[in-house]
Amino acid sequence: MDFLVFIKQVPDTDEVKVDEESGTIIREGVPSILNPFDEYALNLALRLKEGMEDEVNITAMSMGPPQAKDALKKCLAIGADRGILLSDKVFGGADTWATSFTLFKGVEKMGGADLYFSGQEATDGNTAQVGPELASHLNLSSMTYVEDVLDINPKEGYLTAKKETDEGFIKLKSELPVVLSCMTPPDFEPKIPGVKEIMKAKNKPLDTWNHDDLGGTEEEYGLEGSESQVISTYPPPSKGPGEKFEGPAEEGAEKIFALLKDEGVCDD
Amino acid sequence: MADTDLARDDEFELTEEQKLLKESLLDWGERELPLTRVIEMNQEGHPYPEDIIKSLANLGVIMGPVPEEHGGSGLSWEDQAIIADQIGYIDPSIATAAGLMAVETGWGYTLNRYGNETIQEKFVKPAINGDQFVGIATTEPGGGSDVAGFESTAERDGDDWILNGEKTFISGTEEAQKMGGAFWVNVRTGPAPEDAPHKNMTSFCVPVDADGMNFQEPYRDAGRMAISTGGFIMEDVRIPDRFRLGEVDKGFYYTMEGFDNARILIGASSVGVTRRVLEEAADYIKERETFGNPLAKYEGIQFEFSDLYTRMKALRLMYQQVARMQEKRYQEAGKGERKREPKTYSSTDVARWISMIKWKAPHLAKEAADKAMHWLGAAGYADDYVFETAWKGVMSYCVGAEGGANIQKIVIGRETLGPEYVPYK
Ligand SMILES: Cc1cc2nc3c(=O)[nH]c(=O)nc-3n(C[C@H](O)[C@H](O)[C@H](O)COP(=O)(O)OP(=O)(O)OC[C@H]3O[C@@H](n4cnc5c(N)ncnc54)[C@H](O)[C@@H]3O)c2cc1C
Ligand SMILES: Cc1cc2nc3c(=O)[nH]c(=O)nc-3n(C[C@H](O)[C@H](O)[C@H](O)COP(=O)(O)OP(=O)(O)OC[C@H]3O[C@@H](n4cnc5c(N)ncnc54)[C@H](O)[C@@H]3O)c2cc1C
Numbered sequence: 001m002d003f004l005v006f007i008k009q010v011p012d013t014d015e016v017k018v019d020e021e022s023g024t025i026i027r028e029g030v031p032s033i034l035n036p037f038d039e040y041a042l043n044l045a046l047r048l049k050e051g052m053e054d055e056v057n058i059t060a061m062s063m064g065p066p067q068a069k070d071a072l073k074k075c076l077a078i079g080a081d082r083g084i085l086l087s088d089k090v091f092g093g094a095d096t097w098a099t100s101f102t103l104f105k106g107v108e109k110m111g112g113a114d115l116y117f118s119g120q121e122a123t124d125g126n127t128a129q130v131g132p133e134l135a136s137h138l139n140l141s142s143m144t145y146v147e148d149v150l151d152i153n154p155k156e157g158y159l160t161a162k163k164e165t166d167e168g169f170i171k172l173k174s175e176l177p178v179v180l181s182c183m184t185p186p187d188f189e190p191k192i193p194g195v196k197e198i199m200k201a202k203n204k205p206l207d208t209w210n211h212d213d214l215g216g217t218e219e220e221y222g223l224e225g226s227e228s229q230v231i232s233t234y235p236p237p238s239k240g241p242g243e244k245f246e247g248p249a250e251e252g253a254e255k256i257f258a259l260l261k262d263e264g265v266c267d268d
Numbered sequence: 269m270a271d272t273d274l275a276r277d278d279e280f281e282l283t284e285e286q287k288l289l290k291e292s293l294l295d296w297g298e299r300e301l302p303l304t305r306v307i308e309m310n311q312e313g314h315p316y317p318e319d320i321i322k323s324l325a326n327l328g329v330i331m332g333p334v335p336e337e338h339g340g341s342g343l344s345w346e347d348q349a350i351i352a353d354q355i356g357y358i359d360p361s362i363a364t365a366a367g368l369m370a371v372e373t374g375w376g377y378t379l380n381r382y383g384n385e386t387i388q389e390k391f392v393k394p395a396i397n398g399d400q401f402v403g404i405a406t407t408e409p410g411g412g413s414d415v416a417g418f419e420s421t422a423e424r425d426g427d428d429w430i431l432n433g434e435k436t437f438i439s440g441t442e443e444a445q446k447m448g449g450a451f452w453v454n455v456r457t458g459p460a461p462e463d464a465p466h467k468n469m470t471s472f473c474v475p476v477d478a479d480g481m482n483f484q485e486p487y488r489d490a491g492r493m494a495i496s497t498g499g500f501i502m503e504d505v506r507i508p509d510r511f512r513l514g515e516v517d518k519g520f521y522y523t524m525e526g527f528d529n530a531r532i533l534i535g536a537s538s539v540g541v542t543r544r545v546l547e548e549a550a551d552y553i554k555e556r557e558t559f560g561n562p563l564a565k566y567e568g569i570q571f572e573f574s575d576l577y578t579r580m581k582a583l584r585l586m587y588q589q590v591a592r593m594q595e596k597r598y599q600e601a602g603k604g605e606r607k608r609e610p611k612t613y614s615s616t617d618v619a620r621w622i623s624m625i626k627w628k629a630p631h632l633a634k635e636a637a638d639k640a641m642h643w644l645g646a647a648g649y650a651d652d653y654v655f656e657t658a659w660k661g662v663m664s665y666c667v668g669a670e671g672g673a674n675i676q677k678i679v680i681g682r683e684t685l686g687p688e689y690v691p692y693k
Contacts, residue, residue: 029276073284074291192295195328195341195351198288 037119093223297358325398356540367495374530441498491660535625
């Protein structure tokens, strides 16, 4: 079986700062990491692989600039068997639609897979669109907020997943292949690759495919292939310091209640 | 981890794999050995927790340069030095960096090179896997610096050897007794010739549980408390000839090579300790205000920081160079076993560089910790910051562990000016 995990390299959000004058994100000197949701998706894929009778090959695929290779190398060290980077100037400036289209073309060239994993969202773009869009391109079902896969049965061609909702969890069944957008559970401890895994990763295949490899016209990709355009980027207005009430909880509650009443948020 | 990052600009020199190694270790450190645990372990004292030994071994960082066919990871010495740096950063008390990684790797790798099948299977491999401990026992009550001046003996008895004597200030005695394993022990196999006392020394692997091995109460050290320092008396310890390392009467040369390897890693670890100390201190001096300004604005403090930081960067480049030199020597000579004479660098070329880093790096770490305590005032004196723990830990490498500072200066002088200028002859 072939598992395909879509991974994105993102700036380490703990370190992101916004240029106060221009309002743009300062990327210089900000270290890049593997999108944490994607790290979970890959760990989930690995865990499933370990429990399967069939031989499973895990490919990690990313669209990004050449340095996104670092994130793919990390995936190889964690345990992916193969890495594919889709990289070309033509792919630049893509919105989520053009991103998912490019990834879809990569999947086509690869010859498809039996199960697809993406993160629930990327910690920089945060749209949570690319996973479901890929499902749409591939004409497959999409399952979002997947915290776990409870059962996978390739012979009968289905899997059951645990999906998080506002109310709790639901159990969902889908036929294979399906695109899972994976949600990191709170107790998740990522696998730390050891020396041997890191050295082994050196010899695993890591290919770069460009526009020529994927085919299609330039207009389908990147900025030109994007339905949406970014007009400006700005940091959210900073919240005021707020008001602090000190003292016993009951007194505090009364004060807050009075305040909310004054503001017309609630009445007696 | 500290908010200040003094390693970011190191990256351009590193390979992809080295970057991943550093990242893995940092993740491991955050999970298994945060500073709070380091300080706690230092206060609780030895023996070193086995779960951490095991998880460190699972990462593959103990004896990384041992070839894969012998159970190691086939790392280069530069890779291992980078690991040492990062482990020193994670554990500035230096118990992990020193007692576990550097001692076992520096000496264990040398055991791997000269040891026979039995030594590989019984002692080297189990230590790589974290199931046993392997340590070094050269120092004797008569002194440590004068490596050739030992009095312990071994006498041949058929297929066996009978060992007698005493070893002192040996790292990991409590851990070894708990986990099992062996010490590399140097003994005399013939009287010391007056003009060449380093001759007639032979090295053996002595299992901790051999009859006649009497371990002493461990010392109450000033620092590095999470790993023990102890001693043992050998009373007619009978061991088979298979436990002999390399050739009879050649022990001195293997020992010097073991020191070289351990010293590279001690140097690199001490750079890591310095980095952690300076980062933690930088976080503090940027925040703490006196007379309306953060401490970091005052030249009295800032200039000291700049000085330490600059010297740390210089030593980082230096350990990288030393490690590359040693790697080249090993590649030319054959890694798993000695096959040829290395061409590019002689052993004395490398020894000189190694002594430079072994001398300077621990002293810099100690100085950084000392300065940091001054910068923090009373807070720096309290043991909930790491400075006092680091200061006491790296001090072990200034006073003697893996060779005292003056001995390093003698090596540098001897290998540069010539053997006729050795001060003690
Ligand atoms: C309106 C709009 C316009 C944009 N315009 C530009 C632009 O002009 N220039 C520009 O550089 N960026 C632009 N972006 C950002 C870029 O489109 C997104 O970063 C990218 O499409 C992924 O979206 P996301 O980060 O929200 O990912 P999400 O949809 O939140 O990611 C979900 C999952 O999809 C997968 N995934 C996402 N991106 C990738 C990828 N690149 N490779 C592999 N897997 C992936 C991962 O598994 C991820 O966890 C724009 C974004 C938006 C919303
Ligand atoms: C924490 C710790 C762990 C240790 N672990 C081990 C271990 O695992 N195995 C082991 O075998 N040993 C170990 N040692 C011992 C270490 O190897 C010795 O401390 C070292 O070799 C110095 O020997 P010494 O302490 O006997 O000092 P001495 O040899 O008595 O020297 C005392 C001082 O004089 C200086 N000195 C000596 N000769 C000269 C000279 N000719 N000119 C100028 N100065 C000189 C030395 O630099 C030193 O500062 C450890 C030591 C410590 C502190």
